[in-house]
Amino acid sequence: MKKQPNKSALNLKCFCLYVATKTVKRMETYRVRGSTIKDQRKLLLPLSFGPSSSSLLQILDQHIEGQYARMNRSGYELFVVHIDVFLDPADRKDASELLEKYKSRFSRHTYSSFGLEKALLLDGIDWKALDVPGPEEAESKKPATERLQHLLGSMSSATSRADIASTLLTRLLVDVAKRHDCESILFGESTTRLAEKTLTETAKGRGFSLPWQVSDGASPYGIGFNYPLRDLLKKELVTYTSLTSPPLAELVIFQEKSSNISASSKTTTIDDLMVQYFESVEENYPSIVANVVRTSSKLKSLTGNDNKGCGLCGLPVAEGTDGIYGWGGDQNSDSRPAREDDQYGVLCYGCSRSING
């Protein structure tokens, strides 16, 4: 088997077709069918400007164009959302300029962008648990970006910081999707990324949440989660961005190679380690990467009526399994830090770990 597609014109076209086919196959629920324009479904596509979400936008843009060409209508429309995770004004300016480029290249869709600090306005989050003033009391205080910076800065490790930030991002996306009547969120996560996520979430004590994090279908948030790129490797998507014409790569922000990540650095996160790990597995054993995802996708979520939602991530927490205390691995009250989280509502193990250190 070839690792890289040949650069001959035929294979090039063939490779792009291969990538598109694998993606579109996962979109079968959104075929045109006998629907009228009115029923057209609205789907949120989170765009991070990375190779995967950019590729997804390109592929679906062509898919929709094809539907129009053949049937003069499309089975779905895209609402493209960029969440700004950088708080620096200069970064924000770059991001909005880049988003404009996407808009003019894929002009059929609607676009919007939000700063991550908008998540601080969500009322479905137990802000007390995070030691942050809630939305109602927040208005008069410091600017939201400053408050977000303070919140993330108060976390005990880089991993906790990244964990809370990505949790807030998901919740913000869900909120935006709901407010804009989107039926589903189309995440641009590749096989490789889903394999990373399987192990990352496991390592963060979030194993219980995997059924909702790697499988297509209804999420507990009352909105669908879909992963149309789940059958493609990250390296295939990176290749794809340079093969489209015009090359998508000029709009894409690529991450630096992770080869120089060191476990002894204070800023290294569990997520970083897994990116690095799967980069090498993907290189030599791509089928094993896919097999990890197939495996974790088989886990079935527990359905219990007495499940409460976690005050932070919002995922269902089975009765008696909340928090990092009081399970088999928490063997001694003397080993607990002074701070107790009794005064808070329900937090899942993973969120509790990030907050309590």
Place this chain on the structure above:
Amino acid sequence: MAPALCAICNDSRALIIRPKNHQKLCKACFVAIFEAEIHHTITTTSLFSPGDRIAIGASGGKDSTVLASVLKTLNERYNYGLDLVLLSIDEGIKGYRDDSLETVKRNAVQYDMPLKIVGYDELYGWTMDQVVEAIGKKSNCTYCGVFRRQALDRGAKMLGIKHVVTGHNADDVAETILMNLLRGDLPRLARSTNIVTGDESSEVRRSKPLKYAYEKEIVLYAHHKKLDYFTTECLYSPEAFRGSARSLIKNLERVRPSAILDVVRSGEDMAKLVPEQVTGISQCKSQKVSLSSADGEEEGAGGCGTNGRDSGGEMADMEKKLKEDEKASSREVDITSAVSSQTSGQRHDRIPIKPESGKTRKQESSRKLTRQTLGTCKKCGYMSSQEVCKACVLLEGLNKNRPMIEIEVDAADEESSTLRRNMEGLALAAG
């Protein structure tokens, strides 16, 4: 700067930073809390009953030495009423076990516990050296691994003991969880987090009281209690998946110390999410392979000390099998779905299995998987996921190729060597 005080007693100087949560403790408080936590694990899981005879799988290494020491301490402190016995396995590799068995013999004296060393010769009729002689060096690791997995159970049965405790720690359990995710082995993922394997009906139960104890804390405990253990320079390279998972665990711990415990917790939670009938395991081929090599529980590595293992081999083999399966299944896709054969062009080989496509495969594998619960071997009666356990299969092969006369000679040798060893054990225990 004034020296920090211990976070628990607030009295003595803190000399230890707990690896698990970076709490600063004095030596006495660390030792106390380490023991208290294992006591907590034992009591909350009702691991033992008064009067139980317990065999401690003792290798002379840090984990089993700490386990023996802590169990002795707790048994006396809390009146567990346990009858503790050290049980060691001698694979019969000349020179390999000498130092570690010497350590175990000293431990028997130090802890005033009876020691039983059983050899592969007694258990299987073959020492590892004889196996190597018979089949060559090439696949002897398979034999050693399979024999090793059952050796403690068989040894315990010889002693009439129904419960073996092993020194598997939190790092080992976490490693096994990640490894099973990487291997795509949900059935074993579901089993690997149990503190006990086997139940009242099994001939021999196995448990791991150190399940939540960090390896680094075990080393610290051994150091501060001045325990006598043997630092193995392990000649064995773990198979690729385990080796890979191991280095991942070490890095995770450095980035976030709680990660080991968090992986264990995730594993416990995920075990509840594994569908009862793990159907649709599309890799029926590789599944079969991994099952048959996994009689009983395979956790915590352990080497046979013989060299020559290709450490990348296992991953490469699995990659190859998965690819073959993909190919086979994509052909099915092409037959069943006109669309895909039209669009996928020449890239059949890259189409992974779609769960809906291979119906026949699925049924096939689910039939296989129903037999997957741990039962007992028809021949020898030990825990096995197959009708005849792997050890018995291997033994049958070995014995077929062995001339009768040789067996007799060896049997005699074995008896005398066992006798000699027992005498040594006695002599040391007495002295």
